Each structure stands twice: as C-alpha cells, then as structure tokens.
Amino acid sequence: MIIDALLLQAGYNAALVSLGAALLGAAAGAAGAFLTLRRRALMSDAMAHATLPGIGLAFLAMVALGGDGRFLPGLMLGAGLTAAAGLWAVQRLSRQLAEDAATGAVLASFYGAGIVILTLIQGLGVGRPAGLETVLLGSTAGMLRADALVIGFGGAAVVAALWALRRPLAMVAFDPIHARLMGINPRQMDALLMALVLAVVLVGLNVTGLILIVALLVTPAVTARLWATTVSGTAGLSAALGAACGYGGAAISAAVPDLPTGPVIVLLAAGAFALTLVIRGHADG
C-alpha cells in the first residue's frame, strides 16, 4: 500500500497531494537554506507558532459569518496576520532584549494564546472544529484537490521567487555591508525572505503542521550545507531533499491510517541528516 502511494498508484487525489507536498518540501528546503545562511532559523519557528491564534480567530470569524469555519484560504489569511504580528513583535522586542530571548517570548505567548482559543472553540460547539488540530501536526489524509493545488502552486511560486532573488539574498547573508554598497537594501531582502518563509509556513499548515514546519525548513538546509560548497548548491540540494521528504511523507501518511504527515516528513529529513553525519564524519576523518 505504501509502495502504491510512493509510485503514485493510490489514486489521482493522493498523487496530487504527494506532488503538492513535494513542491512544498522544495520551497521549504530552498527557503530554509537562505534562512539558515542568514542565521534566522529560530525566527521561522516563532513565526510558525504565531499562526495558531490566527487560525482560531479566523475559524471564529468564518463561523460568525455563517460558514463551517474550515475554509482553508480563510484560515491561512488569519494565520498569516498573526504570524506577521508575531514577527513584528520579535523585531520590536529585539531592541530591548537579545534576539533569541525575544523570539522565545513571542513563540511561547502566541502559541499559548492559540491553544487557549482552540480550547474555547472546542467548548463552544459551533461550526465544524473537529480536525482543526491537524494544523498542529499536519494531515494529508482526505485533503481536497483544491488544497493540494494551493500547496503545489504556492510551493512552486516560492521556489521561483527564491531563484530570482538568489544573488542578493546570498550577498546579504555573506556580507551585508558589501551588499549595501552594491546597491542592495539588506532590510528589504530580509523582509522578502521572511515573507517567503511565511508563505512556506502557511502553505505547510496542512502538510507538516505548524509545530514541525521549522524542521522542514532547517533539517534539509543543514544537511545540504554538509555536502555543498556554494550557495546555489546548498539551496538546490536542500530543495531536492525537502521535496523528497515532502513527497515520501505525504505518500506514507496517506497510506497508513491516522499517521500524521508532519512527523513522517520530519523523520525522513532527520534520517537524511543522520546518514550525512555518518558519511561526512568519516570523510572528514
């Protein structure tokens, strides 16, 4: 059954979901490569956790407007708004605190607020909240065709944008002062990179879930870093690893009932990292 899924034989929908997850993985891998080179990996974790209150609030808003609250683009909009607010809060707090402390504070408080809102929703008995918690760990089982298309096209758009911006992104990460003298605005590049990471987080909500998206952003990137000697090589290999993990994770979790997608994807990525450590550890003596 897993073999069927991996070979795209498990039906049209499942195949579409696997391909969508592969494109998401490629986007996460590529974005994660630039993110870790810029040393901003932790910030993506804060951003991902800050989506949770937005998801709850968007659910409530859609229920108030007469829906069942499960309309994915609506949930993504809410998630995007509070994630952006979380990012702004990190930047604001970093003026007074060290950046890691600011990141931790924002991560915990936004996530806590989100859990409170979700708990309230379960108690209210409005809309159709069952399964809303799949945004935590991801689930591609029973995913709609439209959702798979959003994920696939979203991932492809992020990959295309990163490819176009690869030179200035690399220059800002390597030597921001030189980049500035070459006419690149480092703040603008950082903002663009954060926007692309946010897009990955939102698109990934249904696949890996918000808790584990950071692993898909970071693990392929640090694995690729151990093999590649250039920025393009790092980003390309990281994207390929991310795509393979996304594809495999979605296929396996679609075939095994009740197996959440996120943990499977993350385990595959961690496996590639562990294998790399074993091989490269020997190579470096």
Added chain:
Amino acid sequence: MSQIPLDVRDLTLRYGDVLALDGATARFPKASMTAIVGPNGAGKSSFLKSVLGLEAASGEVRAFGGPVADAMARIAYVPQRAAVDWSFPVRVIDVVLMGCYRQTGLLGRIDRRFQAQAMACLARVGMQDFARRQIGALSGGQQQRVFLARALAQGAELYLLDEPFAGVDAATEAAIINVLKGLQAEGATVIAVHHDLSTVAGYFDRVLLLNRHTIAEGPVAEIFTRDALARAYGPSLMLAAE
C-alpha cells in the same frame, strides 16, 4: 567643474560618548594616491565608513560633484576586517563575482565574460590558483587579497582601502602596490589607510594626517614632516624614530 572624486568637509562622528571624528576635512584630486595616516583610534576607519554612509556622520561629503549616494557605483571599498561569516559556503571566485553585481544585476547570466573578468582580478592580486577554494580555508592575508580582488571586479573609479597591507607578506605588498599604481595610471583615485610611515613616500603621492580632525593634508613632500607627524602622533613617535 567640481568633478573632484571626493570632497569631504567637516565630518563629525560620535559613537555615544566617543568623539571619533571632529570636523575632518579633505579633498582627494583625480588620479591621486593618498595615504591616510594617524595613530590607532584616530578615526581613520571611521572616516572611510562615514564617507560611504555606513556611519551616520554629520558634515558634507561630495563624490564626483554630487552626493556620495549617487556615486556609489563608482566607489569600491575594502574594510579593515570584513565582518563576514567565514564558514559560509562560498568559493573565492564567487566572492569576487559579488563585486560584479551591479553589472550582472538580479537576473543576468554570469557568463564566460564575467568569469574571465573575476579570474583576471584574482590574478592581479596573485590569487588565481585559489579560485575554487572555500573562503574560510584561506589565511588572513589571502582573504584580504580576495576582498581586494572583489573591489577590483567592480571597475570603480574611487578606491577606499582600509589597511590593505595589514597582514600580507612583502611580496604581496609589492604586488598590491603595483595594482594600485596601475589603477592610478588608468585614472582611478586611491585612498588607503596606511600604518607604515617608512613606505608612505614611496607608495603614495599625497597624505592625509588624521587625528579626529585633519592635522595636515597635501603632497607627501610638503606634508610629511616631523613637525606634522609629531602633531598627529605626539612627540613620543619622534623619540622612537631617533
């Protein structure tokens, strides 16, 4: 008329309580080679950074007759210590190609022409054999030469170099000074912070003696006097020289 490459007036810069520059003023004529000389902490690095707009100094800086911000494409800078991540996955040739960014642009292809241009810049600083080496796998002096090559790749008309000879061996120093004299012969203007007072007269044609403000400025023969040096460094320098 005011096509003078760099004209600096009343440059003043504070870091909190520290007054790093106090009304420094200098003019750098076209195709001149100027040494900026002064003791540690005199504000030499701050002077270059302020000129480039990397530090928010007050005063007036004009480059090629206009605001310096409009002339950035014509100015290259090599910092005293590049604040870069040495474990970054980048080869020497890629670092030099970053100097071509204004020519290649966002999407332009890095074709043979740019590769050849970058290799030629590496050859000028004697680093052509290291093109495919990781930047972190070089010695300090070699890294400094790569950043000089990156500046050369820009094809600038005004070069600001912060201690280009720090940590390089004698042969490399001779090679670099040849490169700089070549730039001057092509009409470029070179400004370099320089610590070795014994080579100032041989390498440069002008001197800016700086100690927070301008002590003296002009052709080496006129300016590079014991009296002016004593005012820049204090009298102890003269004792050491004797």
